[in-house]
Every structure is written in structure tokens, then in C-alpha cells.
Amino acid sequence: MAVTDDASPREDGWLARTALKFTAWAERWFPDAFVFVGLAVAIVALAALLNGAPPLVVAKSFGDGFWSLVLFTMQLAVMMIGGYVLAVAPPVERGIEWLASIPRTGRGAVVFIGAVAMLVSMLNWAMSLIFGALLARACARRTDIHMDYRAAGAAAYLGVGATWAFGIGSAAAQFQANPTGLPASILNVTGIIPLTQTIFLWQSLLTGALFFIMSIAIAWWSVPSRGSTLRAQDMGVDVSLDARDLDPPSRPGEWLEYSPILTIALVALGGMWLVQEFATRGLIGGISNLNTYNFIFIMMGLLLHWRPRSFLAAVQKSVPSVGGVLVQFPFYGGIAAILTNATNAAGVSVTDQMAHAFASLATQSTYTIVMGLYSIILGLFIPAGGARWILAASHVMQAANDLKVHLGWAVQAFNAVTMSNLINPFFMLPLLGVLRLKPRDIVGYTFLQFLWHVPIGLFLFWLFAHTLTYMPPVMP
Template sequence: MAPAAPSGEKQGLFARIALGFTGWAEKWFPDSFIFAAVALVIVAAAAMANGAGPMAVSKQFGVGFWSIIPFTMQMAFVAITGYVVASSPPAARLIEKLAAVPTTGRGAVGFVALISILASMLNWGLSLVFGSLLVKALAGRKELRMDYRAAAAAAYLGLGATWALGLSSSAAQLHANPTSLPPALFKMVGVIPFTETIFLWQSIAMFVILLFISVAIAWASAPVGSKAVTAQDMKIDVDLKTAALPPRERPGEWLEYSPLLTVIIIALSLGWMIDEFTSKSWITAISGLNTYNLVFLMLGFVLHWRPRAFLNAVAKAVPTTTGVLIQFPIYGSITAIMVSAKGFGGLSLSDQIAHFFVAISTHDTFPVVMGLYSAILGLFIPSGGGKWLLEAPYVMQAAIELKVHLGWTVNVYNAAEALPNLINPFWMLPLLGILSLKARDIVGYTFLQLVLHMPVVLFMLWFFALTLEYRPPFFP
């Protein structure tokens, strides 16, 4: 916990509200699994109230539970590979060089925000871990007198502001890979390639604007001078030295410590990558989630060089996937119940909610209505891919009825879904663990980001939607 603020420092209104909210959330918010389980119960009850029989609902629970296992494992690997790459020795050397760039504490906070957001375009796990380690490296430069809390909040901005507009976007990856989609959802919307989601010029423009705003807010809100609370003030150890591999103790460990297998496996993967990226466009290649994960996995392998070091990094990364592994099957069941458990008039729960969205929206207002809804729901279901599986059936159905660009509908979700991450402690956990902080230490800064992001994001969702024309679903 942070020490009392230095003399003369007074918390702003937003920070006081945010600190109060986080204190309440830490006391009363249950684990995110409970939210997923409660959502399942509510959806099952709503489907039966809509006229679906109990056995029909139970059947769809079982059908849907294992329906997205490939996607579940794919998203677990996004987290694992990001951690493995960010914690490698070459990444540590890069962090050391980057930490020498800033010349002031406030500049260091803005710099962390910039690096975190740029890294989030490649991989959200990479953004969290790399940003956290950069904060620790900068905190070791005592002459900067960098506010440790503000820097930690800046390191979180990749996940809290932009990650879903990048290559590891759960929703965009899901729709670009038909084998990852639940069958009922694929029948509705078909395939939506990256060229229709994160590679739209409108999406890129939104990312650039959010990058500028986020970095500016991080810089402007960072305390300076005597008001800055450093890692040393908080008595937090920021030593980045990692334990070297212990010497091998038996002959059977030779291959674990030798780079021989690394060289052979990387050679095999390079041959595959050359074929993959020369036989199709790079956009098509990288939009395959299996391709994306394998590239990052092999990168982590070569950066750690020795199999034992690589395996140690993977072991440390696996705990970050717990929420994904246990919650995503439940979201698969929710999706199946919503789409396939038919009730009165042959309409599913998804049909009824879609009709409601159509009734309260127009083609022009739908992005704003949907954005607000997704942001609010994200406070209670902090899972980009899992929550989209819950929302997608009725949201995409409404978009088709209102003739809203389907790829932009995915991006509306992407931008809006990231907003609640700024104050929800769930995705902060890896960063907080690395930096030895509590959510209450940083949420005052991230809450300020949320307040200023919200109107800008909603405006962009509406404005850019006006520049896009509807295209019917594509089925390869």
C-alpha cells in the first residue's frame, strides 16, 4: 500500500472518486468466474422465460461448453507467448536501453504509456509484462523521481485503451478464423477478415488518436517534485536482476541446457513461416490465430535460447491463463443457449435482444448504443473474447438488420470493451504482481483516463461509422 501523500499533495476529485470506487470494488467484487457463472444462470433462466424448455436449455449448455475449446487454447497462448517474449534476456537488455531515454519523472511516465500502447498492438500480454518491467527499470533511476503509481498506471494503458485494436484482438481474431467461431455465430456472420476490422483506416485513425490522448493524460497527471511517490518511498524493491539457470546436476539434463533442440525447432518453424507468408498475403497469414501464436511462441523460444530457460518462462506465464481456461467454456454454453434454444414463435433469446436493439437504435445511433452497453457490461464480465461470445449473437444480428458495417461493429466492441478495463482490477493482476502494488494505488490515474476517453471513443465510434457502407456476410 502506498504511504501517505507527501506534505502539500492533495488528491484531485477524480482520484478521490476512483480510490473510493476501487476500495469498494476490492471489498465487494467477487472473482470474475462468479460473474461468468451468474451470467450463465441468468441466460438459462431468461431462455426458459422466453419459452425454451428446460431440457432444450440443458442440451445447449452441453453442446456449447466444448464448442470453443480451440479458441480458448488460442487465447491462453496469446497470454503465455506475450509473457515469454517480454521476460526474455534480450527483452531485458532492450528495457535497460529504453529506461535510459527519459530525462524527467513526468517524461518517464509519458514514455511508459507510449511503449505500453505500441506493444499492445502486437500482443496484450507483451504490453503488460514489458511495460511493468520498464517501470521497474525506470524506478531504479532515483534521479528521475518518477511517481511509481502513475508509471504503473501508464504501463496498463495498452490493455486499458488500445489492445483490442491490435493483432491480439479477441473479437477480430475470432471472426477472422472460422474454425474458432461457434457454429451458430459462423452461420450468422461468416468470416470477417482483418481488412474489415483492425486494418480499416478508421480503426488505425482511432488508435492514433487514443495513443495521443492517453500519453498526454499520463504525462499531465503525473505528480512531480515532492508530490511524486517513488518506489523507494513505497519501500518497493525494483531490482530487475533475474536468477541465472542453476548448473545442471545430471547427464539427462544436457538437452535441456543445450541450444541444439532450439536450433532444430526454429529451423523447422522458419521453413513453415516462409511457406506461410509467401503463399498468401501477410495480412491473411497473420490474421490466422494459430499462425500468430506460433510466430510468438517460436520468438520466445529463440529469445530464451535454452529449452530449460524457455520452460521456466512458460511455467511463470501459465497462471495468467487461469481465468481464460475456466471461464471461456461457460461463455461457449451461454452463446449456444442464447442462439439455439428456441422459445415462443421459434425465436431465441438472441433474436429477442436483437429486436430490442433494433427497436431503440437506428443505423446511425447503433454504434453509440452498442458502445455504451458493451462498456457497462465489461465492468462485470472482464473478458474481451468471452464477453464478445456472449454479446455477438444479438449484436451482430441487430447490425445485419440495421445494415451497419459488420467489421466496424466488431471494432465498436473492441474500443468500448477496453474502457472498463481501466478500472476493473481483473486484468491489472499480472502488472500489480510484478510491481508489488494494489489496484487502489493506480486506479486514480486510470479512472481519469476513463473519464476523458469515454466521450472521445463514443464520438469516434459514431463518426467513423458514417464513413462505412454495409457489406453482407461472407461465407468462404
């Protein structure tokens, strides 16, 4: 694929023109992320009322479920904080500046940002948001290339929008490999499904690689020409590098904050625990535990910052990026409770109606397509993959057992066909906080990705389902 020099004249291709039209529409009509979740609450509540649930029951379900995801919210917040802290550690930051010097054109920079974000998401999807955003800012500081900041922001989001579910941070795959995190209602249906039967299947690895290539190609062809480009400076965004120098200690009591002694002690203690954890559970079993996963990134961040004061400064700067999650996630807990607990006189909930429709439509051949569409629709109301899996796993996996569909592939199909992330602004918030943009600035480009990912993704999961055979659940 030939590289187009920034200085050479080039007309916008049809993908670039389409992305610009979507962006123009989004800038005028796309709501703020909180409005999005507020609308989701209203729609789900209305669906429950139409299903016959009394208003007081709907209200009680909403209030009772508001705090139901507190533990997962905390885990999610710590994951984002850990990803941010690690991404802004001085050695990693120097690496980002070096990476930003590699692209030779603005279009090349957008594609490069997308590729790096997707690769990082295979290790930590939260880190990919921060790492991708910081890489986009670093590229935007360059004066020798002409990079569209909107397209770069959308590319930085591709890790969460396209490939995260194929990596070790895949929420549903981790839940299924770690039975202590599963409710009995799900575990009795699915049993234990190791990561070797989900993210490490060759079908999953190949599908992830194809998603990567497709996302890169769309990003390449949707970058606008120089005449249509909006740089960060054109959008009034200051992308200058934040000062990292620490103020010297002002009193003797602060000396430990500036000394690596505590860092060495804490990391050594944490390292010994990790050695025992992996020796007991194995590498795959260890990283399947979300708490262990977060622990690793916090310890790595602490070590690379070296001094506690630097580590704490990074933690403080990470807080704005998780504010949207802390405020909005309880509302998603309320949504989940309305869907499952607000029942009519016959004891039927909205989720029961959806499950019945799902079971009546799916066959062994069409299972992944029907479930993929179900997951996409559900993702518009409950964006977190883990929460969505807890809500839907019991009925989608019972259907997989009944239809003799490979259980590990059912997990991957449900979790990876979550293209709704590309249009639901919830997980954009940490990235946009770093970029200092609004969802409407990048959603035109992510929606273009969505339009390609849905049909191709559904086809790939349908195709590879025919290469796998059903295995009964393995109980702990």
C-alpha cells in the same frame, strides 16, 4: 508541452486530484478480481431468474457452460505465456533496461510507459501487459527520478485498456477474417470480413491514433505531484532485478538443456512451417489465425532465450501471471451459457431480451453508439473480446445488415469500444502479478481514463460510420 522537473514544486492538477480520490475510494471498496467475477455470476443468474428461467435450468446452464471456453482459455493462456517469455528474453530485457533510462522525470516515465505499452499492444496485447509491467519495474528501480508506481502501473495497462483492438491481436477482427474459427450461426450472417475491412481501414487507424493521443494526455495530467507520489519502495514492493544466471548442469543428462542445438532445430522446423503458412495464406491471412499468432511468439521466445533451460525457466515464471485466467475464465463460460441458454417458458433468454432491446433502440445513425454501450455493459460480465464477440456477433451483425451499416466498421466499433477493460480487473491480473500490486492500487487511474474514453470513443465511431458504405456479406 513543457516537462516538469521532479525536484520543482508543483501542485496537483484537477485530473491528478480526481485520480487520487478515485484511488482512495478503490483502496477501500474495490473487490478482488475473483470477487468481481463471482458477483457477475450472481447478477447474471438473478437476471435469468427474473426473466422467468427455472432455477434448475439456470444451474444446468452454468454447469454446462463452465468448460465451454476451454480451447479459447488455452489459447489465451499460451498468448500470455508467449508474451511473458518473449518480454523476459535476455535481448528484450536489455532493451527494457535501456528504454527505462530514457525518461528524465517521474511524470515523463509514466507517460513513456503508457506509450510503449500501447505500441506493443498493437502487435500482442498479452505481451504489452508483461512488457509494460517490466518497464514500470525498471523505471521504479531508478533512484534519480521520483515516479508514482500506481500511475505507472495504470499506464502499463493502457495497451489492453485503450488500443489493443486496433492492432493485429484484435480478437473479433481475427475471428471474422478466419472463418474456420466462427460458428455457422455467425458466419451465415457476417460472411468473411478481411482485416483490410476492419483494423486496416483508415478510419480505424485514425481512431487508434486519436485514442493513443488521448490516453497519453490523460496519463500526463493525472500524475500526482511529488508530495502525493507513492514510489514502489513506499508501497513495500521489491522491484530489484531477478537473477538470470542459470545454474550449471549437474549431470550429463542435462547437457541438451544448456545447449542451443534443440533450439536451432525446433526454430528451424517452426520457421519452415511458417514460410509455408504465409506462402499459402498470405501475411494477413496467416496472422489472422490465433494459433499461428501464438506459434510465432513461442518460437521467437525460444530463439531469443537460446538455451532450452532459460526458455523453460521463463515459462515457469510466467505461470503465476496466467493463474487468474485459468481459474476465472471457466466462470465466464458459465456466465455466457446462462445468458444464452437459460430460457423462460417462451424460450427467451437474457441475451434475446438484450438483443431485442438493442434492435429496437438502434437506427443506422445511432447503431455504433447503441452497440458501443451494449459492448461496454457486456464487457463487465464477459471481459474477453473473443468470447464476447462469439456471444453477441449473430444479433449485432444481423442488425448491421438490416440497418445497412458497414460490417467491418461494426466489428471494430464493437471490439474497440471495450472500455470496460479499464474497470474490469480480469486482464489486470497478469500485469499486477509482475508489478506485485492489487487491482485497487491502479483502478483509480484507469477509471479516470474510462470516463474520458467512453464519450469520445462513442463519438468517433459514430462520426466515422458516416464515411463508410454498406457492402453485403461475402460468403466463403
